Amino acid sequence: MTKPIGIAGLCFGLLAVSASGANLNAGKTLVLKGNDRGVAACQTCHVSDGSGNAAAGFPRLAGINSEYLAKQLHDFKNGTRNDPVMQPIAKALSDADMTDVAAxxxxxxxxxxxxMGDAVLVVRGERLALSGLWDKDIPACISCHGSVGRGVGAHFPALAGQHASYIAKQINAWRDGTRANDPQALMKGIAMRMPAADIAAVSAYFASLAPAK
Ligand code: HEC
Ligand code: HEC
Known part of the structure; x- marks a missing residue:
């Protein structure tokens, strides 16, 4: 059974306008050097091109929607998203810094x-991502995260090419309440209903997909 979900397309239509006025050079300086107000250079963990680090669980930021990235920095700052590493960094960033670095x-x-994760795991993850698990009331991930996980607009982030360790960590963060920043608790409900083996499987699947750019 498939249930069509129109939320992603709807939000994309509403949120497509962006006049951020970002300063890419100022963003680059923060990424490479940080600043003297306590901001560590982002490249230390996320790498200068935003590729992140799979082994360490530092997420890929390259090519992810700038408004989504800026929202995450605001959420670390206001505490709806908890992380001992990112929160002090976000608290030291101004609104303009967040816009610049996200852009x-x-x-x-x-x-x-x-x-490329274990083939059996990836196939299991693909089934969940493309079709959902209707006996557990879990919709297909791609109904919100876009075809092959490439993301939709500012609200539904790309998952393709994201590191598996990071994807699994986020799903578990919704389960244990350390991340509570999703609009209408869309992800919390899904995360709570996901069997542990499916968390590993869907993370391996999305990590194996090529990002849009
Ligand atoms: C010491 C390592 C470290 C440094 C330096 C660092 N980060 Fe992070 N960053 C992390 C970790 C770890 C996470 C994942 C946190 C979690 O699990 O919620 C993260 C997550 C993020 C996210 C959320 C991504 C997403 O897809 O939701 C953004 C955005 C981000 N960092 C931006 C930055 C920026 C901008 C800088 C520099 C100003 C920076 N980070 C510096 C370690 C770091
Ligand atoms: C009903 C819509 C919806 C569905 C279906 C959905 N998601 Fe999400 N997901 C979201 C939203 C909205 C966010 C962004 C939350 C925020 O603003 O921080 C998100 C964020 C995420 C993130 C965090 C990414 C990052 O960069 O930090 C992961 C991981 C994720 N979803 C995995 C999944 C998986 C796996 C599935 C399928 C089992 C799924 N999602 C299904 C709406 C959805």
Whole structure:
């Protein structure tokens, strides 16, 4: 059975307008050097081109929607998203810094090699991503995150090429309440209903897909 979900398309239509006025050079300086107000250089963990680090769980930021990235920084700052590493950094960023640095990473191209997970796991994850698990009331991930996980607009982030360790960590963060920043608790409900084996499987699946850029 498939249930059509129009939320992603609807929000994309409403939120397509963006006049951020971002300063890419200022963003680049923060990424490479940080600043003297306590902001660590983002490249130390996320790499200068935003490829992140799979082993360490530092997410890929390259090519992800700039408004989505800026929202995450605001959420770390206001505490709806908890992380001991990112919260102090976000608190030291101004609104303009967030806009600039988000625009910089959004404009980068992901260069890290894709991680090909265990084939059985990836196939299981693909089924969940494309069709959902209707006996558990879980819709297909791609109904919100877009075809092959490439993201839709400012609200539904790309998952293709994101590191599996990071994807699984976020689903678990919704389950344990350390991340509570999703509009209408869209992700929390899904995360709560996901069997543990499916979290690993769907994370391996999305990590194996090539990002849009
Ligand atoms: C010491 C390592 C470290 C540094 C330096 C760092 N980050 Fe992070 N960042 C992380 C980790 C770890 C996470 C994942 C947190 C979680 O699990 O919620 C993260 C997550 C993020 C996210 C959320 C991504 C998403 O897809 O939701 C954004 C945005 C981000 N960082 C931006 C930045 C920016 C901008 C800078 C520089 C000003 C920076 N980070 C510096 C480690 C770091
Ligand atoms: C009904 C819509 C919807 C569905 C279906 C959905 N998501 Fe999400 N997802 C969202 C929204 C909205 C966000 C962004 C929350 C925020 O603003 O922080 C999100 C964010 C995420 C993130 C965080 C990405 C990042 O960069 O931090 C992960 C991981 C994720 N979803 C995985 C999944 C998986 C796996 C599935 C399928 C089992 C799924 N989602 C299905 C709406 C959805």
């Amino acid at each position: 910089y990473f959004a404009a980068q191209r992901f260069t890290a090699a894709l991680t």
